[in-house]
Amino acid sequence: MGDTVTKTLGELGLTARRGGDLRITGLSVDSRLVQPGHLFAALPGVKAHGAAFAGIALDKGAVAILTDRAGEEIVSPLLAGRDIALVVVEDPRQSLACAAALWFGRQPETVVAVTGTNGKTSVATFTRQLWQLMGIEAANIGTTGVEGSFTAPSPNTTPEPITLQRLLAEMAAGGVDHAAMEASSHGLAQRRLDGVLLKAAAFTNFTQDHLDYHATFEEYFAAKAGLFNRVLPEDGVAVLNIDDPKGRELVGICTARGQTVIRVGTSAEAEMRLLNERFDASGQDVRFSWMGTTHLVRLALIGGFQSMNALTAAALVIASGSEAEAVFAALPGLSTVRGRMQLAATRENGATVFVDYAHTPDAVETALKALRPHVMGHIVAIVGAGGDRDRTKRPLMGRAATEFADHVIVTDDNPRSEDPASIRRAVLEGAGPEAVEVGDRAEAILRGVDMLGPGDALLVMGKGHERGQVIGTDVFPFDDAEQASIAVAALDGRI
Numbered sequence: 001m002g003d004t005v006t007k008t009l010g011e012l013g014l015t016a017r018r019g020g021d022l023r024i025t026g027l028s029v030d031s032r033l034v035q036p037g038h039l040f041a042a043l044p045g046v047k048a049h050g051a052a053f054a055g056i057a058l059d060k061g062a063v064a065i066l067t068d069r070a071g072e073e074i075v076s077p078l079l080a081g082r083d084i085a086l087v088v089v090e091d092p093r094q095s096l097a098c099a100a101a102l103w104f105g106r107q108p109e110t111v112v113a114v115t116g117t118n119g120k121t122s123v124a125t126f127t128r129q130l131w132q133l134m135g136i137e138a139a140n141i142g143t144t145g146v147e148g149s150f151t152a153p154s155p156n157t158t159p160e161p162i163t164l165q166r167l168l169a170e171m172a173a174g175g176v177d178h179a180a181m182e183a184s185s186h187g188l189a190q191r192r193l194d195g196v197l198l199k200a201a202a203f204t205n206f207t208q209d210h211l212d213y214h215a216t217f218e219e220y221f222a223a224k225a226g227l228f229n230r231v232l233p234e235d236g237v238a239v240l241n242i243d244d245p246k247g248r249e250l251v252g253i254c255t256a257r258g259q260t261v262i263r264v265g266t267s268a269e270a271e272m273r274l275l276n277e278r279f280d281a282s283g284q285d286v287r288f289s290w291m292g293t294t295h296l297v298r299l300a301l302i303g304g305f306q307s308m309n310a311l312t313a314a315a316l317v318i319a320s321g322s323e324a325e326a327v328f329a330a331l332p333g334l335s336t337v338r339g340r341m342q343l344a345a346t347r348e349n350g351a352t353v354f355v356d357y358a359h360t361p362d363a364v365e366t367a368l369k370a371l372r373p374h375v376m377g378h379i380v381a382i383v384g385a386g387g388d389r390d391r392t393k394r395p396l397m398g399r400a401a402t403e404f405a406d407h408v409i410v411t412d413d414n415p416r417s418e419d420p421a422s423i424r425r426a427v428l429e430g431a432g433p434e435a436v437e438v439g440d441r442a443e444a445i446l447r448g449v450d451m452l453g454p455g456d457a458l459l460v461m462g463k464g465h466e467r468g469q470v471i472g473t474d475v476f477p478f479d480d481a482e483q484a485s486i487a488v489a490a491l492d493g494r495i
């Protein structure tokens with residue numbers, strides 16, 4: 001944070017229990033990043049309470065501490081006789097999010113957010129693409145980084161509030177007045193976007209993921225619902241997929257709050273209604289209606305679910321003030337999101353290799369089902385599950401692969417601290433005896449490509465846009481799309 005800027009705690013919406021109205025030079029959430037004059041937010045965490053690091057923060061020059069009651073008990077003994085401000089609140093993550101917004105003081109005028117188990121990156125990217133196609137400077141923030149008229153890496157799908165607010169302020173200062181961001185369930189549970197002023201928010205769907213972090217399905221859904229019952233203001237617009245029962249539940253919640261609701265789905269009540277799709281090798285023709293009027297567009301996107309994502313994005317753009325006809329005219333310009341049903345390579349015999357980020361049981365099913373109508377021959381699926389993540393999803397992912405593909409290869413996908421063979425065993429348990437186990441991912445892709453005859457397709461799932469294979473704490477360079485090209489070139493005798 002800047003050297004010269006200072007703000008009082010009051011200017012950041014914080015009231016100190018002790019230490020008065022001093023000025024701070026910045027905010028930090030990690031003791032290792034504290035600089036002289038900072039406010040250190042000591043947050044309750046999964047592994048530790050940040051208050052345990054308050055001593056280090058103070059040694060590094062922190063002049064104020066924001067924490068909760070549990071943190072107060074830990075830090076109080078450190079403060080005796082020192083001129084340190086202490087702010088104790090019920091929910092320090094929320095206070096930090098709001099303080100970060102006030103610290104940076106600027107956001108794009110139009111910010112929208114997307115939550116849901118699957119489809120967040122796709123919808124946020126399509127929303128940004130639509131704005132850009134209409135001549136509006138725009139960016140999207142999420143799993144694939146910050147992209148569009150403003151680019152930056154993003155360590156998380158939903159960055160923590162200090163990083164997030166810095167990004168929003170920088171893009172606004174650079175003339176980017178429209179942003180679409182992903183709201184992950186972790187981000188919502190940790191209040192990372194509570195300081196963002198949203199015009200609209202969308203819900204894609206709700207299925208299993210992250211049961212390692214959220215104790216129950218209910219808790220996982222409650223986190224997602226927070227986007228609508230807490231973050232989106234009452235004058236905001238909610239874009240909700242009513243094909244999903246949880247989307248219907250949200251209609252009730254949003255209506256009760258007085259928010260305007262745009263329903264997206266295939267049923268007759270939907271304001272944005274998907275009527276039908278016709279698939280071919282390079283994309284799909286989509287018939288949909290908006291407020292009862294029918295439209296037909298060509299999308300150069302593979303997969304039926306992408307039309308729902310595209311219509312959700314269109315609804316968000318309309319919800320934030322654009323004219324519907326102009327938005328629909330831009331739809332054919334949408335292009336594939338990196339690593340989402342991305343055509344990575346084509347064999348000489350015409351067989352295709354797609355790379356997709358399906359890493360949940362529902363996404364594996366959706367991706368394979370979505371590919372089917374674009375493919376004349378067999379589908380070979382490559383599937384694996386991440387280490388140090390939800391263990392219960394592994395056999396379910398294997399089962400979905402076997403159910404919806406013709407041949408399945410089980411391989412590694414970021415084993416992290418776990419034994420890769422035991423993760424594969426869990427996936428194979430669901431995939432069944434016909435599935436082939438090939439631990440080395442490059443070899444799995446080569447074997448998959450080798451199986452392809454004319455009209456067949458290979459779907460490599462799990463890593464999408466990722467550029468590394470995480471084994472232990474090492475990250476080895478690995479790119480599914482690149483490996484697919486190499487395998488095709490090698491087998492077709494081009495290298």
Ligand SMILES: CC(=O)N[C@H]1[C@@H](OP(=O)(O)OP(=O)(O)OC[C@H]2O[C@@H](n3ccc(=O)[nH]c3=O)[C@H](O)[C@@H]2O)O[C@H](CO)[C@@H](O)[C@@H]1O[C@H](C)C(=O)N[C@@H](C)C(=O)N[C@H](CCC(=O)O)C(=O)O
Nearest residue numbers: 029030031043045046047048050053156157158160184186
């Ligand atoms: C599980 C999780 O979400 N953890 C987040 C959480 O950390 P935590 O509070 O639980 O961490 P902790 O280790 O218990 O430490 C407690 C506190 O002590 C502080 N600390 C810790 C060590 C130290 O030396 N000094 C210090 O001050 C930490 O900064 C933290 O505030 O709060 C931190 C500060 O806001 C986050 O950086 C951290 O995200 C980590 C980096 C992370 O990787 N999160 C992932 C799981 C995540 O958020 N993923 C979602 C997407 C998932 C998806 O949809 O697929 C995302 O939005 O990216």
Ligand SMILES: Nc1ncnc2c1ncn2[C@@H]1O[C@H](COP(=O)(O)OP(=O)(O)OP(=O)(O)O)[C@@H](O)[C@H]1O
Nearest residue numbers: 117118119120121122143305356357358363366367
């Ligand atoms: N609307 C959808 N319904 C079901 N599955 C989808 C949908 N959109 C995308 N998917 C599947 O989920 C995968 C991930 O898509 P995307 O990256 O857009 O989701 P995400 O919600 O951003 O994921 P993450 O939780 O990793 O941020 C895709 O590769 C595809 O297989």
Ligand SMILES: N[C@H](CCC[C@H](N)C(=O)O)C(=O)O
Nearest residue numbers: 359385386389413414462463
């Ligand atoms: N953002 C998600 C995506 C994981 C994708 C998959 N490649 C894995 O490593 O499990 C996560 O961290 O759970």
Ligand SMILES: [Mg+2]
Nearest residue numbers: 120121143157
């Ligand atoms: Mg994402």
